[in-house]
Amino acid sequence: MNFTLDDELRKRLAGLRELGRAHIRPLGLEADRAGRPIPADHPFYAELLRLGLGRTRWLGGEEEREEDQPSPGGRNHRPAITGVLLSEELAYWDRGVAVSFPGPGLGEPPLLAMGTPAQKQRFLAPFRAPDRPRWGSFAMTEPGAGSDVAAIRTSCRPDGDAWVLNGDKSFAANASRADWIVVWATVDPALGRAGHRAFVVERGTRGLGDFKIEKKMGLKAYESTSFTLRDCRVPAANLLGGEGLAKSRQAGFKGAMQSFNSTRPMIGAMAVGIGRAALDAALEFARAERRLGDRRVRERIERIHRRLRAARLLCWRAAWLADAGRPNILEASMAKAAAPGAALEATLLGMELLGEVGGRGDHLVEKLFRDVKAMDIVEGTGQIQRILMARQLVGLPRD
Amino acid sequence: MIDLSFDPELELLRETARLFGAERLRPRERESEAARGVDDATRRAFAETGLAAVEWPESLGGAGLGALAHALVLEELGAADVGAALALDPLGPAYAALVELGEEAALHAIARPLLERPGGRAVLAWNGERRVELRAGTASGAIPWAPCDRADALVLLDADSAAVVEAGIACAPLRGAGLRAAGAAELRLERAPVRDWWVNPRAARRALARARHYIASLLVGVMRAAAEFSRGYALERVAFGRPIAHHQALAFLIADMATAVDGARLLVHEAACALDRGEPAEVLCATAFAEAAEQAMFVTPSAVQILGGHGFMQDYPVEKWMREARALGLLFGGVDAAREDAARDLASEATPLALVAS
Numbered sequence: 001m002n003f004t005l006d007d008e009l010r011k012r013l014a015g016l017r018e019l020g021r022a023h024i025r026p027l028g029l030e031a032d033r034a035g036r037p038i039p040a041d042h043p044f045y046a047e048l049l050r051l052g053l054g055r056t057r058w059l060g061g062e063e064e065r066e067e068d069q070p071s072p073g074g075r076n077h078r079p080a081i082t083g084v085l086l087s088e089e090l091a092y093w094d095r096g097v098a099v100s101f102p103g104p105g106l107g108e109p110p111l112l113a114m115g116t117p118a119q120k121q122r123f124l125a126p127f128r129a130p131d132r133p134r135w136g137s138f139a140m141t142e143p144g145a146g147s148d149v150a151a152i153r154t155s156c157r158p159d160g161d162a163w164v165l166n167g168d169k170s171f172a173a174n175a176s177r178a179d180w181i182v183v184w185a186t187v188d189p190a191l192g193r194a195g196h197r198a199f200v201v202e203r204g205t206r207g208l209g210d211f212k213i214e215k216k217m218g219l220k221a222y223e224s225t226s227f228t229l230r231d232c233r234v235p236a237a238n239l240l241g242g243e244g245l246a247k248s249r250q251a252g253f254k255g256a257m258q259s260f261n262s263t264r265p266m267i268g269a270m271a272v273g274i275g276r277a278a279l280d281a282a283l284e285f286a287r288a289e290r291r292l293g294d295r296r297v298r299e300r301i302e303r304i305h306r307r308l309r310a311a312r313l314l315c316w317r318a319a320w321l322a323d324a325g326r327p328n329i330l331e332a333s334m335a336k337a338a339a340p341g342a343a344l345e346a347t348l349l350g351m352e353l354l355g356e357v358g359g360r361g362d363h364l365v366e367k368l369f370r371d372v373k374a375m376d377i378v379e380g381t382g383q384i385q386r387i388l389m390a391r392q393l394v395g396l397p398r399d
Numbered sequence: 400m401i402d403l404s405f406d407p408e409l410e411l412l413r414e415t416a417r418l419f420g421a422e423r424l425r426p427r428e429r430e431s432e433a434a435r436g437v438d439d440a441t442r443r444a445f446a447e448t449g450l451a452a453v454e455w456p457e458s459l460g461g462a463g464l465g466a467l468a469h470a471l472v473l474e475e476l477g478a479a480d481v482g483a484a485l486a487l488d489p490l491g492p493a494y495a496a497l498v499e500l501g502e503e504a505a506l507h508a509i510a511r512p513l514l515e516r517p518g519g520r521a522v523l524a525w526n527g528e529r530r531v532e533l534r535a536g537t538a539s540g541a542i543p544w545a546p547c548d549r550a551d552a553l554v555l556l557d558a559d560s561a562a563v564v565e566a567g568i569a570c571a572p573l574r575g576a577g578l579r580a581a582g583a584a585e586l587r588l589e590r591a592p593v594r595d596w597w598v599n600p601r602a603a604r605r606a607l608a609r610a611r612h613y614i615a616s617l618l619v620g621v622m623r624a625a626a627e628f629s630r631g632y633a634l635e636r637v638a639f640g641r642p643i644a645h646h647q648a649l650a651f652l653i654a655d656m657a658t659a660v661d662g663a664r665l666l667v668h669e670a671a672c673a674l675d676r677g678e679p680a681e682v683l684c685a686t687a688f689a690e691a692a693e694q695a696m697f698v699t700p701s702a703v704q705i706l707g708g709h710g711f712m713q714d715y716p717v718e719k720w721m722r723e724a725r726a727l728g729l730l731f732g733g734v735d736a737a738r739e740d741a742a743r744d745l746a747s748e749a750t751p752l753a754l755v756a757s
Contacts (some may be wrong), residue, residue: 003669006400013755081401232465276752298742305745306686313665322402334658390650393657394634
């Protein structure tokens with residue numbers, strides 16, 4: 001058993017820290033003040049490409065090797081734990097900016113899990129050595145279907161060598177700037193999850209439009225975008241996994257759920273990162289204001305430190321299991337359920353220590369307080385995580 | 400690099416402890432509680448396993464393994480019968496104070512003869528509040544409660560020092576709130592001769608950290624037992640036409656209890672690894688203790704709640720676990736002192752949770 005980081009990872013984290021201090025946090029604060037996402041043509045994104053970021057994990061080639069598969073020959077044997085650690089550090093500097101990073105984003109896991117070799121080639125290859133910042137996106141949520149993903153209403157029907165999509169999608173990160181969006185639709189709502197299909201809808205496809213960048217409480221640096229599909233014709237070749245996968249029962253839904261399994265510990269780690277930023281800022285403020293002599297203040301800081309540390313270890317465990325190729329549904333949900341509460345508490349304490357200074361609305365802690373709440377909502381709310389945990393622990397029935 | 404697996408040697412050790420607990424301790428837990436001690440056959444069987452000695456050096460007949468090995472053993476014994484676990488460990492957390500402050504010499508002069516005495520017990524008591532006064536080579540005062548029925552050696556630990564008393568200790572039996580299988584006594588001293596008094600603040604802090612780690616490991620075992628037992632019960636007990644575990648109010652509670660156990664355990668293991676690497680571990684041990692105690696006081700009353708009226712009755716073990724979790728958390732200054740110790744160090748750090756040093 002070992003809780004230490006190796007030198008290579010330390011080096012990557014130290015590099016990220018410098019990037020965070022110099023660019024990520026200032027950009028996040030700037031976007032928050034402006035109330036607008038960072039524009040897609042911001043030079044920072046081109047700089048990220050030069051640093052080797054904003055790329056796909058897919059390695060291409062005939063073996064279909066992927067960096068997120070445990071493979072002794074792969075470049076990274078520890079993709080999940082690496083992802084968790086980098087996510088925490090990124091979110092420490094600014095979670096909103098981190099989500100706005102170029103790359104295939106949340107569209108990548110379903111492409112890797114469900115896509116045919118040709119689809120991976122078409123949609124991920126441009127992200128291997130991108131000529132310019134490129135984004136992918138993922139659209140499951142609808143105005144009437146959030147946690148209950150089986151209830152999506154966006155329809156798809158085959159029509160010749162294409163599918164026709166109709167519906168509304170909500171809160172998709174980076175959607176309006178994306179080269180493509182993985183859109184989830186249903187052949188028949190009555191079929192529930194078995195009716196789900198995933199399509200790669202490319203930018204400029206006729207019928208894809210009405211992009212609306214939502215106004216949010218926090219995390220303003222990246223766009224959460226709603227859009228519509230109106231008789232949107234998508235080539236049959238863009239149906240993820242092709243007809244074969246779609247016909248195997250529940251394959252579509254399972255593909256979607258698998259993408260969440262791999263990202264839950266990372267979301268937990270991002271919450272820890274935000275909480276850690278709030279703790280550090282609270283400590284700094286309390287020290288400057290000579291409040292640390294107050295035992296009540298020290299005790300609250302101790303509690304925050306302890307809760308964040310426990311949450312971090314839960315994230316590490318879920319990721320470590322994933323890297324070991326072992327089931328982690330329960331552990332991933334534990335991490336995702338525990339971390340946002342701890343992080344919210346950290347920001348609440350920070351605000352409390354700030355007192356009226358927190359009320360001014362211009363302190364980092366106040367921004368973190370608005371940012372952090374999303375972590376208990378995105379990619380499965382805390383309540384959904386508890387349902388998933390209860391299924392594992394006590395076989396909670398699905399209905 | 401982060402690796403949460405255990406060496407096969409540790410897995411084997413844990414399995415040995417689990418089996419011993421399941422076969423020898425759990426079936427007799429109410430008898431041991433009523434008898435305020437463990438019977439001789441169990442005591443002999445336990446001595447043969449060598450489980451008390453995992454952390455002791457070979458010179459003391461131990462295995463020379465570290466805090467992590469010990470934590471795994473203690474969790475298993477704590478899950479089986481935590482009172483018996485204390486009763487069966489002749490040195491208990493006093494070992495940490497002896498070795499940190501008295502070093503090898505103390506193990507020879509104090510621990511070894513004690514281990515040769517049948518049923519010999521060393522008792523560690525926190526004396527931070529100066530309940531026992533040390534003056535002119537003698538100790539006077541009283542420790543209001545210690546989970547023991549005898550004290551062949553009493554180690555009085557405070558923030559700066561440890562004192563050892565071997566004679567003149569009066570053990571006045573108490574009913575005890577929990578941990579009765581370990582015994583329960585008020586320890587009175589009237590000008591008892593102090594055998595050794597070591598002043599070494601750094602070593603004293605480390606001894607306290609290790610003692611807290613010992614208790615935290617037991618607490619993880621107790622709350623794990625409570626969480627698992629109540630989960631099993633909730634799957635069998637039917638109300639309103641389905642297992643009560645399938646009512647979301649309880650399903651969510653059960654999920655949160657499992658998370659609480661796992662989070663506390665991970666903190667205990669993280670602290671153990673720091674101890675075993677010889678790194679500063681005072682904050683980590685205090686943190687693990689505070690978390691284990693706090694979460695045990697969430698998990699064990701919740702287990703009673705899940706069993707409802709049955710939980711309150713002594714036919715089931717959950718009420719015992721609730722009492723024992725509460726009692727364990729009182730030891731060595733309790734949760735508040737642990738939190739204060741952790742907080743004091745945190746307050747001097749700029750970025751206490753940084754992944755890489757600035």
